[in-house]
Amino acid sequence: MEQGQLDSLRNALEEERRSVDRQLAEHGSPADSETVEVDVDEGFADSAHATAERSQTLALVDQLHGHRREIDAALARMDDGVYGKCEKCGQDIPFERLEARPTATLCVSCKQAGAA
Numbered sequence: 001m002e003q004g005q006l007d008s009l010r011n012a013l014e015e016e017r018r019s020v021d022r023q024l025a026e027h028g029s030p031a032d033s034e035t036v037e038v039d040v041d042e043g044f045a046d047s048a049h050a051t052a053e054r055s056q057t058l059a060l061v062d063q064l065h066g067h068r069r070e071i072d073a074a075l076a077r078m079d080d081g082v083y084g085k086c087e088k089c090g091q092d093i094p095f096e097r098l099e100a101r102p103t104a105t106l107c108v109s110c111k112q113a114g115a116a
């Protein structure tokens with residue numbers, strides 16, 4: 001991969017991490033905290049609606065934390081100089097795939113083999 005391509009993917013990852021951090025902060029769960037604290041309006045705490053909303057938020061926050069870990073792992077791989085290699089077969093992952101999904105750790109064929 002060319003340095004320019006790597007740089008643009010790094011920028012994309014860092015931008016994505018900032019966006020995830022913003023969303024986590026909005027949901028009251030800062031990125032450096034693994035515990036999930038969701039504020040629930042006291043008056044509605046017992047209603048089914050609030051419960052549903054709370055579990056939806058928890059699921060979203062959980063997803064965001066997971067995504068953030070993927071981004072951090074991708075940036076760490078860049079620092080180690082192993083970014084863009086398939087974790088399974090060691091082949092280079094095509095730039096087009098990384099551009100669409102910078103956190104990808106598998107090439108398309110390994111991904112498909114794993115999903116099947």
Ligand SMILES: [Zn+2]
Nearest residue numbers: 086089107110
């Ligand atoms: Zn592969």
